[in-house]
Structure formats: structure tokens, C-alpha cells
Amino acid sequence: QVQLVQSGAEVKKPGASVRVSCKASGYTFTSYGVSWVRQAPGQGLEWMGWINVYTGDTNYVQNLQGRVSMTIDTSTSTAYMELRNLRSDDTAVYFCARGVDTSGWAPWDYWGQGTLVTVSS
């Protein structure tokens, strides 16, 4: 069955970086895109960006440009999201999600369990 398993919770200081992993199984990794979505405590969902797992092409939300990077390791079927220069308002649960196809314009049919990133001095 399709599974996306994310890395564990992180606590970081302001200005630090965090890398969250998302290991996929149960399907052909390169046949579907992966998006990252975050949710601040008690708030709604925010799309961060998308990576074409086949080509490595990315598309990031403008307000995170320069601080976020999304990469993949096809040898381990793992997607990564790195966020740099962390601020307190980056405290959130971060989700990876598989698109229903390779397109970046697709809905997401499977989600990771979420990774809580806490930014605090």
C-alpha cells in the first residue's frame, strides 16, 4: 500500500535550518509529484511548493523563495524539504503529499503523517 513516512519532530533555534524527510513506498516513486504543505498551530493549510520527482524541477511559493529547497533521492525513494534561516512563525507541522499524477497542478491523494518543527530560542 502507498505510504509516506516522515522524519521525527525537530526543535530549532531562530536562524537555524531544518531538513524534513519523506520516504515513499508502495508505488513507483518517479511517477508522481510531491508537494509540501505546512500548518501552523491551530491554523489552516499552506502550500509551500512542489517537486517533479522525475525531473527534479521545483516550484516554490514566493514568500519562501530563497529559504526553502526541495530535493529527492530516487535511490531511496525519499523526498526532502529544507527550510533555512528559521523564524518563530515557521513553527508548524510540515506534511509531504503525493500528487495524483506527475503534474504540479494535481490534488494530493496520499499524505505523510506530519513533522512538527518548533522554532524557539
Add this chain to the structure above:
Amino acid sequence: EIVLIQSPDFQSVTPKETITITCRASQPIGSSLHWYQQKPDQSPKLLIKYASQSFSGVPSRFSGSGSGTDFTLTINSLEAEDAATYYCHQSNSVPLNFGGGSKVEIK
């Protein structure tokens, strides 16, 4: 940037009721509108894709309709397990985004 406005923000309903949640887009998005259910401390789950296509395994009481700027999620004969927050999401253009969410409480 496309803005999605959901209504109502909250509703408290009794089991077996039928409810609707609406999502209005600030500009036409065709059928590129999808609905998710999120329960506390869980990941979102896809219910409806492309406005009206039910996702595999989703109970038939969930249905979607609409196109252009106005969309509706209908839950027929509500069950206790349907207590959740529901989000619409547009994939017509970047930045992809979500409505603010509609919380459904079961009395």
C-alpha cells in the same frame, strides 16, 4: 493570486442531517477544485477531486459540485465520524492554496 473563501466557518449539526459547505474562488478556476477532510492531529484526506470526482474509498455520502468560481461540498446523512475540518484547495494556478477551512461539529 487566487483567493478561496469558504462558508460557513463552523457549523454544529445532528447526525443524519445533510450539510453543505461552499467555496468561492476570486477568479474562475474551471474544475481545479478539490476537497479534503482533516481530523484533529491527523493528516488531511482527499475526499473529492476536480470538483465532483469522488476519491477511491470515500463514502458515497460525500459529493461535490460546481465549476468556475462557485463550488459545494455536500455531506448527506451526516455520521459522528464526519466531525472534522473541511478544506477546499485550488490547483488551477500557483500559488496553490486552500480555503480557510470549515469546521463541522456533531451535537
